Amino acid sequence: MALPGERFHVLAQLEHLQSKYTGTGHADMNRHEWVVNQHRDTRAFQMSHPGLNTMIAVVENESRARTRFNLINRMIQPCGPPPEKNPLDDV
């Protein structure tokens, strides 16, 4: 039987590896953080694909550069301020 310390060794490594990247989550994440990541992923995707960028530019009736700029700006607090921390969350 493996030692208690070693038991989750490989998985702990995986977890550590994953946690180095933005956008990854964990079991204690809340909805706000998760959705914020989705928003940012989405906008980065739309911004960096010219076709999508053009589509959004047409819909919003802006220039493509402006659209791009807007999309980047919308990545700052895309869902508004984070919710107040509930003291019960930590319990």
Next chain:
Amino acid sequence: MSRSGEAYAQELNRKRAANQRAAADEDNDENKGNGSKVAFGAAGNFDTDVYGSVRGESREMYMDSIGTGEEDDVDEDSMPTVQKKNVNYAQPHKFIEEVAASAEDTDPFADTRKQTIAERQSKYHERAMRRQISPDRVDAFVDQTPDHRNRDYAEVMRDQMYQVEKGQVEREMADRAKAGELHVTGQPEKKKGRWDAQESAAPDNLGAASATPSQGSAPRKRLGFASLSAEAATPRAARWDETPAHPTGAADATPSVDKWSSTPAAQTPRRNRWDETPKDGGLNDGSMTPGWGMETPARGSDDVKIEDTPSASKRRSRWDLTPSQTPNVAAATPLHAGAQTPSFTPSHPSQTPIGAMTPGGATPIGTAAMGMKTPAPHMIPMTPEQMQIYRWEKEIDDRNRPLTDEELESLFPPGYKVLVPPMNYIPLRTPSRKLMATPTPMGGAAGGFFMPGTPDRDGVGEKGVGGLVDTQPKNAELPPLKPDDMQYFDKLLMDVDESQLTKEEKNEREIMEHLLKIKNGTPPMRKSGLRKITENARKYGAGPLFNQILPLLMSPSLEDQERHLMVKVIDRILYKLDDLVRPYVHKILVVIEPLLIDEDYYARVEGREIISNLAKAAGLATMISTMRPDIDNVDEYVRNTTARAFAVVASALGIPALLPFLKAVCKSKKSWQARHTGIKIVQQMAILMGCAVLPHLTALVEIVKDGLDDEQQKVRTITALCLAALAEASAPYGIEAFDSVLKPLWKGIRMHRGKGLAAFLKAIGYLIPLMDAEYASYYTREVMLILIREFASPDEEMKKIVLKVVKQCCATDGVEPSYIRDEVLPSFFKAFWNQRMAMDRRNYRQLVDTTVEIAQKVGCVEMIARIVDDLKDENEQYRKMVMETIENIVALQGATDIDARLEEQLIDGLLYAFQEQTQEDSVMLDGFGTICSNLGRRAKAYIPQICGTILWRLNNKSAKVRQQAADLIARIAPVMHMCEEEKMMGHMGVVLYEYLGEEYPEVLGSILGALKAICNVIGMTKMTPPIKDLLPRLTPILKNRHEKVQENCIDLVGAIADRGSEFVSAREWMRICFELLELLKAHKKSIRRAAINTFGFIAKAIGPHDVLATLLNNLKVQERQLRVCTTVAIAIVSETCAPFTVLPAIMNEYRVPEINVQNGVLKALSFMFEYIGEMAKDYIYAVVPLLIDALMERDQVHRQIAVDAVAHLAIGVYGFGCEDALMHLLNYVWPNMLENSPHLIQRWVFACEGMRVSLGPIKVLQYCLQALWHPARKVREPVWKVFNNLILGSADALIAAYPRVENTPTNQYIRYELDYVL
């Protein structure tokens, strides 16, 4: 038993030594015995010398006295520089020493005991122990009145000045004393200083020394001053070792006569304090005849006085405070007993003075002193060594004490009775306990294997140090103390009421507990200790932390592991403490700097890391102001380590930040030591940072360049070395930066001699490769003159440097071959190509490299022609050097230039050198092989001769000769093929075949290797003996357990199976299959791999069915490794013979109701899918039912393997439209996420990853979404792992698939861009 055991151990040692001697003697005989052999029938003559030439020419090499074992204690200052003796001639001395050692107490396990760091260190490293951990310093950045106890910069500098002046005065006095100008009476009346008394003692000593010319030449300039300097006053570890503390051994531990006897000749070169101190009181006022002898009788009464002798050292060490005698001396000479009593502190009234206790132990020291308000109840401080010895004694006595009747009765079931011993029984009364002195690990101490303890009898042996001292701290969660830890951790042994402690005391206790856990605990304990101490670092504060950690690091009984852990603690808390660390920077440096010159690489790295973190935490200003005083410290050791530390600081904070400071230091007018250290810092920076110095190269060279014209020789030397390091670091760029130093350097080589010259040459050697061709050629000519002159230098270091510089000069473009050929080569060969150069390993290497480099320039013929005759030299080492040189030259330049005559000489020499070799290494073989293969077809003429030699040697009596012959065949087989000597090779093959009965496995392995080489070059069809004869002969050899035989044999069999399988009957192959199964168990991976590959070849040759049947049967065996290898083999077979030939059979095998077989089948499937990759698309639908079945199995391991197979399968079928099957499989894989086994979870994550690839991330995301927000953490956790993999692997693909989250009053969660429709 123990007695015979010891005798046996000694006997073994003696045999080993005798073997070495015999080997060495053989070498000797060969070297010089040739001329003096007596011909048969001629008149003989007596040997002039028995021990080689020792008696004849070099009498002084003979030891004419038995060493007293004191050599280790000689101070290096007084040590004469001894030329290293030839190892061979030192043998008799060794022998004497061995006998001397075995006569006295020897510990046969001494080699196995773990050495402390202090024990393995050199004298120079030991000086670290003499530094004191200085008081805290003022933190200039804190805006408050500094604590007056802390020293500020000015104070430290004043102290430094004082040290320097004191050193000067001491030196001056010593010089004058040496010159005889100083007399006791002529001493001018000075103010009565503390050390005047001792100074005047110096002439006395010296007088004594000069009065006895037999004393020899040992310089004794330190004599009177040893006790003056604070550093020297600290007792060093070595001195403690002298304390003989064996209570029972006291009788024969009488101090050896020479220490105390009145003959002046018996003086040891090192004066320790015992000898000196009394003289101050006794000799000066009494003005007795200066001589050591007079003290001895007076000792008994002197002892009391010693306590009053004002010690010059600032810190009063234990030695000054206590009567300087060890208890067993007291036991041996009873008249000392009186002197012992007064020094007993009354606070230990209950203790009976057992012999082993040092009375001196009553003096509190170190951290112990802080907490010693009330003496600990059970604690008697001893030196660690005493404690250790006492503990062993006690433990052995306890274990070996006779069993009492009661104990026996409790052990045996009822019904036993006591018999009378037979009449003729004589009990064994001579228990020699020496063998029992095994360093048994402390009960509960960490690490290593523990023999399960015998059950305790009456609790004896449970109590730490032999029941004498309880080493278990009161807090039962803490690990027990080691005897050495007593002085640091003794407080933990006391029971205290936590509520009554002050906050500081409580903190101190907590820190102590954490440190003890880290030092002695099990890994989990260590981890928690480290975590807690890190978390609370700022709460505890820097002072309390370092006050406990640093003394531990200075402990003389520190081991590597402990040091590593303590250093780790410092590293962690540095991060936390940050600028709080400032007042302690110097303390930390004192402890950490020695790591920078440790012999252990990792210790050096750790040291660098700490210092660089320290620099980042404390900031440049603090670092500089802290280390500045050490830059011109009188002690070279301190300056050396400081320079290295500064280099680390530079690499941490950037070179530009340090440049102004370096500039100031290197231009210091006040002391040359400062300039020396400054330049050394630059050198160390270059070594440490490499090409990172390039941007600042000009500035750095500007800073150091004035050192070349310094008035101090040492500064000039270090400057040259510094330039060499800078040039090496910046190569091949940056010659412009060195423009300003070229002239002084070239001028310097004309002006200097000896060490200085060597340094200058080194600098030039590294500068020349930086220059362009024209300059290089000019400067080379300049320096060559000097180099050629120095070819003749007898100095070894100079030789190495000269060789290196010659190599560097010759490597540059600008040097013409003709110049080297005419000017350099004659003297080069005269000076260097001799036997002596081959003896030293480093010279050997350097000479080979340099010669090869020159050959690049002047052509191989020139060089080879000069040395080829030396292949027949009488000295084997020299022949080896020649061979290696020729091999390297030929390997680089080919053999096309070599003419017929040289070729003949070369082969002749090769054969001679090959036949004469006695040492076992590959130099000769490699050389032979390389040269022959480069000669190619031209070697044809010599093949018969070579083969003749080989054949003859294959038949030799000596196994080694046979082995070398066989190895040589393997090397030259390709050449023989090239020369179309197939007939000859066939003949060789037959001969080798005949030798397959060889009994020495090493030789047999080589023979098989040779056969393999022949087989490979002439092909299976032409091979003689024919394959059908050869292979059956190999089958039994496969059973051989020797790795070399196995490896070569399996390779040969594999080659035959691959290319010549048709020559052998299927039945034979089957037989081999059975043998191969055994090889799957081999330890060596290459053998297992070769065996598995061979399975593949055989299966291809005779069809998979029979092989598979064998393999499947093998799945039933118990041994796990065998089964694993079998599954791999099955997978290989199915890969080579296409899966459809194998799959039905193994799927059928899955129906065997036996878990091992089923697991094996699944594992084989898993490996198979891994190997066959996309071929799996044709088989996926066939195996899905089987996999589904396996995934529903109760057994966890079974499912684990199945999940693994699914993962490989999924990856294999990517892009082939098997989504339906995969989805089906995923449904069965998914529930495994709730398992506890980490292996299973790992496989499950892997399988999901495979599904992400083949099934698409969105499908997997949909599975995940079910559980990401599940209320149970156990469900959420594994799914987040998979989700994270999805994010990392295909974030883009997911954005269209995320669920729509409704807005809340404060937050907008809907991604409206996704709703846009055009």
